[in-house]
Amino acid sequence: MIVDSHTHIGLMASFRYEARSVSDILAACDRAGIHTLLACHHLDLVYGPRAGEEAMRRAYEESGGRILAYCGFDPRLPDSASVGERLLSAPPYVGIKIHPVFHATPAEDPRYADAFALARDAGVPLMSHTWYRSAYNPPQALSLPERFRGHVERFPEVRFILGHGGGGLDGLGSAIEMMRTYPNVHADLAGDVYERGMIRRLAEAAGPERILFASDIPWLDPRAQLGCVLASGLPDDALRLILGGNACRIFRIPQGA
Numbered sequence: 001m002i003v004d005s006h007t008h009i010g011l012m013a014s015f016r017y018e019a020r021s022v023s024d025i026l027a028a029c030d031r032a033g034i035h036t037l038l039a040c041h042h043l044d045l046v047y048g049p050r051a052g053e054e055a056m057r058r059a060y061e062e063s064g065g066r067i068l069a070y071c072g073f074d075p076r077l078p079d080s081a082s083v084g085e086r087l088l089s090a091p092p093y094v095g096i097k098i099h100p101v102f103h104a105t106p107a108e109d110p111r112y113a114d115a116f117a118l119a120r121d122a123g124v125p126l127m128s129h130t131w132y133r134s135a136y137n138p139p140q141a142l143s144l145p146e147r148f149r150g151h152v153e154r155f156p157e158v159r160f161i162l163g164h165g166g167g168g169l170d171g172l173g174s175a176i177e178m179m180r181t182y183p184n185v186h187a188d189l190a191g192d193v194y195e196r197g198m199i200r201r202l203a204e205a206a207g208p209e210r211i212l213f214a215s216d217i218p219w220l221d222p223r224a225q226l227g228c229v230l231a232s233g234l235p236d237d238a239l240r241l242i243l244g245g246n247a248c249r250i251f252r253i254p255q256g257a
Helices: 022-032 043-047 053-062 082-086 108-121 138-143 144-152 167-179 198-204 224-228 237-251
Strands: 003-008 034-041 067-072 091-097 126-129 162-163 185-188
Touching: 003 053, 003 237, 022 034, 022 053, 022 067, 022 224, 034 053, 034 237, 043 067, 053 067, 067 082, 067 167, 082 108, 091 108, 091 162, 108 144, 138 144, 138 198, 144 162, 144 167, 162 224, 167 185, 167 198, 167 237, 198 224, 198 237, 224 237
Parallel strands: 003 034, 034 067, 067 091, 091 126, 126 162, 162 185
Antiparallel strands: none
16 A cells, blocks of 8 residues: 655645645546555645634545554644644554644744654654755745754654655765664655665665655646656665555554555
């Protein structure tokens, strides 16, 4: 069973999507053979965890349970932890998502410790947007993988996912170093990151058991990243872990659900 561990629901005004609705997203995933999606509503990232709740619950129902949810955590909002605690008490919420760039908050900010504490107490994974230093997009530096080091050390029981795996080859070294140092750190493959050999290098350096297939749909067509995984040259047992086995394990998704 293929699980896409990094997706979104809802539109962003600055971007044109081919898959605009839940039915569009499900159709795109059906074409790629993807069964289960882990999604964070864009409203959560911009306005906090209450904003996308109703739409995420509708997506869960419309998808017949195929779309599971991350609750967004905004460190600038004092009720993020209490709202997250309520959401994570029942489906469809199975994880937490943070985004230092959208939040204009550096990853090491002590307020993000509340997100890690919430993940620990709820027993769910925590995923964050990560990227590399970008000359054309300087705020991306707020989300460098190594900037999470203090939180990861303080909360070793939290399964922490480096969204976008550091953002490509420029961030891959940092992601690998974090994964080698901390056994609770994972990486997902979402985004327009298609460098030849990157997935194989990540798997050989950190182990395929800590890599999650992800596409960032609706920003991108999931077939693009799926093709990269299938063309990586990794053995079948590693592919099975990356494409769904790892996500089923850490998010407690029944195999064949």
